[in-house]
Amino acid sequence: MRSRRTTVGAAVSSAVGLILLAVGCSGTASAVKPASSAQDTGTAKPVVLSLATPMGASDEFRAFLQNVRTLSHDEIQISAEFNAHHEEGPDFEEQLLLDVQSGRVDLAALGSRVFDIRRAPALGALTAPLLINSFDAEERVLGAPVAERMIREVDGGGLTGVGLLPGSLRRPFGAGTPLLGPEDYKGRTIGIQESKVADSTVRALGANPQWFGAGSSVAGFGGFEQQLVSVNGSRYDEAGMIGTANVVLWPRPIVLVANTKAFGRLSEDQRLLLRKAARQAVRGAGAELREQEHSALESLCARGQKFAAATPAQLTALRKAVQPVYDQLSRDRRTKEYLDAITALVRDVPAEPPLSCKG
Template sequence: MGIEQEVPVKRRIRGTWAAATAVVGALLVSQGCSAPPADRAGGHAGAEATVLTLANPGGAVEPPQLVAWAERVDRLSEGTIRIEFRNEWREGEARPDVATLDDIGKGKADMAWVGARSFDRVGVTDFQALLAPLLVDSYELEAKVFEAGIPAKMLAGVRKAGVVGIGVLPGPLMRLVGIREPLVNPDALKGKKIVSQDSALIDESLRALGAIPVTAPASTDLTSYGGAQMPLGAVVGRHHDRDAKYVTGNVDLWPRPLVVVMGKAAHSRLSPQQRALLTRAFKETVTQAVDVSRAEDRQSAPTLCRLGMKFPSASSADLKAMRSALEPVYAGLRENPRTADWLEQIQYLKDTTGVGPDTASCPATSTTAGPLEGTWTRTMADGDWRHRTGDETWTERPPNGMWTLAFENGILTKTDPDGETERWPYQTFRDRIHLAGSFTVDATFRLDGDRLTFDRFDFGDCTDCGGYAVTFGGSEQPWVKEAVAR
């Protein structure tokens, strides 16, 4: 999910625990469609279907915008076309998109999504106007650009890369993340290594702002760099609050459109009706994709604030300095007549929409502690795990020893005896708790003095996450609250 994608889910031992990420879009997608959701392999039970494999070079979590599209395909086709995600495609590589395009051209999967930014590495410059720095700087403007059909017109150019364009969806806005200091103007960026994606235009834009672009895998630790550009959801999902301190709240560098392409051989096997249905599904998913991206920003910012990150804003003078520094980039873009025309169309939409940059900031803090606030511990041994699973032969158990749940300011940190931690944004209502991670968990909790128990678990769409009911435990062995030192 490039550096911007969410942390892959690291499943171990029958899905007993996973490295949780804050992917709020998965929940929003399930709320956005009224039809029965397809499973991740797509389709409805018993229906004969055309199965299309889709390579996901972004990790183990499917982008929620594409999940919405896959579910729309399932609904429109009545289960006769199924989208099957192939996750962690080219995982760990610094330049996965270009390699993925080559894979699709060779038929290693039927389809793939790649960032629009990467096409200029294979000679396709049609998306440059959509990615022009500081141009599309709000979700309202991004929606207008897609409603006008501009990205759909750009899509035809991908044939030069040896693939067939299927559709484009709007994605999240990219932000400037500062590791040790705010990145609010060219002076702050000067000479700093900024982790980016594989894109000639983005590299050129960062250099114009005085930075040194560096391409790195999505899982890169940022502590040795000066900053990064990524969406807010990725800052949460990749736990970059551990190695970064700042997000420039009112600098929206460019959007991250998601482009789905297909191999020519796979495309030729589809009927004209099937091809038309895939395109129709993209058109009908645009609004939902914008809503998911916007909602992810709105929920990610408060989470990052609770985790200690700050959201400084660039001043009017700072923004003017950035735009002045980027003028040579725009001059180069206007040399291409098609790009110049699209730039003019997008600028017109921006002027007539009259909306300024989307701004992320920390909300007013609440001093009211929730009912679970504090640290709770529980010690588990072999016999306890076997008893909880009902399987006396189960040897693939989590670690023995003391487990800890720390609830603080809307964040749950779960630590196992080996010191491995997971963090989940959480909310409580009456006796229910909702955890928002790479999957969602809902459960009932019961407090009895300094004793805490959980039961009635619901793991949403996740089919192999039931092991969490074991690690959180039932009512027979409670968590015990640590006394607060006075």
């Protein structure tokens, strides 16, 4: 799927805020024009910011985009390009970050996992294995003061953090037999998206990680990790893999990041407005994401997708097996501070109910 760009127009504004009627394929992210503003032109025209994301036009962005429109009274408009670099290999999120750094786009929305490798390793705390295991827990963490500190980790190298939004929950799927306990992972090749934490986790479980691009084939893998919405949309269920009903490996929080120069051209009030729009988008996001997951689950169940549940003993064994990942993350002082804060926030939040096709 090639990237699609949507621009501002009244036809669908009441339905989706600033996500507007698709105008067809626009090529790569470089086709999106960078910011123009009243400050640049001396006119009263609205500020127009380009935003690119490898994801589709989902509810994960709807609240943020609507908040920008409402808070700015239409004085800030966002031209959004979806599915950017979506089929360009395992490093599709890295390529999008380069677009932001170079100024080809003003803003990007992408998974926090891409930052844990070299740009902002402390963000790895957000995807520590088995820690944030429900939409409610993710919403609580990203609505807490610790999220305001964490977003500043991405600042530097031409990038400025704007906000953190909740994203989908990532679950394991196994070929032939489900991935329930550590013994089920041993010797398998597990498909993952680009992430140091995911790499370390898969290795700790005795498997071999293999990065693969969004929407790419999972044929030949012994298993993979993915959110239900993507499993459904990419029809990964056709590979015959069995999902683990009661294991959430990690969430996929979304980082809103800006080109530093483009962000600096905005007034202080405009910058504060974008940050406020992101913060406000966190509230209620869990319910929206859960609804998306339930819809995907219904479609998958109708096509015969199977799930199996890990036993309490297997869940305990999984937590013990991934302890080396926590030890590694905790070697960095700031990462450990974030881990401790997140652990305290989610301690009393129930895990997401097990997936089931029985209704």
